Amino acid sequence: MTDNTGTNKEKKTTTHKIGIYLWIWGLLFVLSFFSYMVDWYQFQGLLRWTLILIFMFLKAGLIMAFFMHLFWERYTLVNVLLWPMTAIACFVGLMVAEGKYTVFTRFIYFVLGE
């Protein structure tokens, strides 16, 4: 017997209705199509980057939450997995600053120096 929350009492395993997977699948297709359209219509500048990031994070969130079942996992596992991502965000910030410095020095010494 499977009740609404999807807890299978007889076998003590968790299963979910097929509809949710098909919905997420469809959404992923639509979001991928949209992100391809960003390139198709050649949006440039801030609009392009914002749209790319929005579609990317939506897709990543849907895959992790529903396909990888994180939505149904206990908070401990979710937090252990997601907090380390802040370290990656810090690393990105550091390397943005480093990249700006590198291109600055290259302009000074390679381009202007010649």
Next chain:
Amino acid sequence: MDQSSIDKLPKGWKSIPNDLGSDQTAFKGVQWGKAMMWIFLLSDTFIFSCFLISYMKGRASTVVEWPNPSEVFALDFMGVPVPLLLIAIMTFVLITSSGTMALAVKYGYEKNRKMCGWFILLTAIGGLTFVGMQAFEWSKLIHEGVRPWENPFGAGQFGSFFFMITGFHGTHVSIGVIFLFIFARKVFRGDFDTGRRGYFTTMKSDYVAIEILGLYWHFVDLVWVFIFAFFYLW
């Protein structure tokens, strides 16, 4: 720990200190193999992040113009160059295979042996298609003169980042395909119904193995989402 006793534990934020402070099992209701797969995927996330961050830094700090990906990866369709056509198809193939994997996991938990096996096989075929298209893309770019140290389109770093990042991702897909075929065979043979012992592990397993395999496969798709956004679209 069975589901009914897990349901009695505190929920929400309170559950974190409770679970982590309890004896023996921090991840309640998570089979050890699944926890280990998650931890492996976390470390893999860091590896791919390092690749993508170094790509970001390399691209941001070059004084030569970066090749335009929508032209480099364009494909002629009936004489008209369509931007990113192959990459878009690869993206859809990988998402499709992620969907079939999700269904395989679902049927696995319902102990629907045949449906589970067929969906794993479909997933494997999707993965194989993806790897095939990637091989085509690589050989096309190599013919056009893209090398890890130079290319005819612009900044020389482009090739090294391209081959490193897509190559590492393609390796993950290939390993996943191999495991998908192995597990399709195991499912069809009924290993997870009879509790037949694994050849290498000598341990009994059940359909949670399919969920673990699914986690890996969805992760491969997840990484592609980021590669698609940052490498091909940006």
